[in-house]
Amino acid sequence: MKRHKEQDALTRITKDRQRTNILRKYEQPALAFLVRRIPAWINSDMLTAIGLAGGIIITAGFVMAACFHRSFLLLCILGFIINWFGDSLDGRLAYFRNKPRKWYGFALDLTADWLTTVFIGCGYIMYVGGEWELVGFGFVVLYGWAMMTALLRYRITGVYTIDSGLLGPTEVRIIISILLFLEILFQGFIIYSGVLVCAGLFAVNLIDSRKLLIIADRRDKDEQTDKIH
Numbered sequence: 329m330k331r332h333k334e335q336d337a338l339t340r341i342t343k344d345r346q347r348t349n350i351l352r353k354y355e356q357p358a359l360a361f362l363v364r365r366i367p368a369w370i371n372s373d374m375l376t377a378i379g380l381a382g383g384i385i386i387t388a389g390f391v392m393a394a395c396f397h398r399s400f401l402l403l404c405i406l407g408f409i410i411n412w413f414g415d416s417l418d419g420r421l422a423y424f425r426n427k428p429r430k431w432y433g434f435a436l437d438l439t440a441d442w443l444t445t446v447f448i449g450c451g452y453i454m455y456v457g458g459e460w461e462l463v464g465f466g467f468v469v470l471y472g473w474a475m476m477t478a479l480l481r482y483r484i485t486g487v488y489t490i491d492s493g494l495l496g497p498t499e500v501r502i503i504i505s506i507l508l509f510l511e512i513l514f515q516g517f518i519i520y521s522g523v524l525v526c527a528g529l530f531a532v533n534l535i536d537s538r539k540l541l542i543i544a545d546r547r548d549k550d551e552q553t554d555k556i557h
Contacts, residue, residue, distance in 0.1 A: 348489065349496030359416055363424045372422040372433065376440050379414025382407045383444030390451030398515060401508045404451070408501045411444060415497070438475065441497075445471045448504075456519055463522040470529040477536050484544050492532050 347356070366375075389403030419437060422428045449468035453461045474492065482488040490496055503525070511518035 347491055347496065349491045349499055351496075351498055351502075355416075355498055359420050362413075363417055363420050366417065366421060370421075372418045372427075372429075373436070375414045375418035375421060376436055377414070379411050379416075379418065380440045380443060382409070382411030382414060383440075383447040385410060386444075387447045387451035387454075390455040394455045394457070398512055401512050404508050405505045408505050412498060412501055415441065415444070438479075442472065442475065445475075452518075452522065456522075460519050460522075463519070463526060466526040467522065467529070470526055470533060473533045474529065474536070477533065477540060481536075481540055481543075484540065484547060492536055495532070 349355070385407030386404045387407075389400055389405075389407055392400035392403060415437070419428075419433050422433060445468055449464045449471075451464075452467065453464035456463065478488070478490055507518055507521045507525070510521070
């Protein structure tokens with residue numbers, strides 16, 4: 329019976345989007361476990377607020393690390409955990425309780441995700457300072473590009489996915505958290521690794537944009553063929 333309930337929860341929370349990220353086999357069952365145990369008085373909007381609060385905590389961690397000691401970057405890691413909890417479960421909770429607000433939730437989630445990205449970028453900028461601030465700006469721009477590509481893909485294909493191949497938001501959070509921990513051990517590590525992250529995001533965005541343009545071109549040709557017939 330318990331296994332049946334967990335499987336039912338998993339089915340109900342994953343039906344609105346496709347996932348391709350490498351950790352999905354572990355993450356989705358974990359979300360199904362958590363969503364069944366969230367108190368009734370907590371709703372999806374509260375979880376979105378919790379996720380956004382995680383973004384604010386990330387910024388606070390960067391600021392405190394810049395003002396006092398880089399060990400405060402551990403606060404950023406905590407912020408990423410909180411952000412994952414709220415951001416991953418807000419929509420899942422609505423579907424699990426059979427109270428989905430597809431377009432409201434879609435708009436709210438994207439807004440919260442973008443604000444969180446800006447929080448992270450601003451925090452990084454305040455921590456590194458100097459000419460390396462450009463890396464923080466670059467991260468915000470490139471992640472915004474990735475979000476725009478996801479929206480365009482949804483508009484063109486009707487399929488909404490937040491992943492780029494094997495990498496999704498969860499994997500990005502984990503990678504950044506590891507880099508933050510290494511920065512605590514080796515000061516300056518986050519500067520050069522930040523450049524590599526931006527370079528990786530740029531390459532992924534180029535590949536995803538090219539794939540999207542191919543799909544868009546194919547759809548145009550199919551629609552033109554349909555008009556002729």
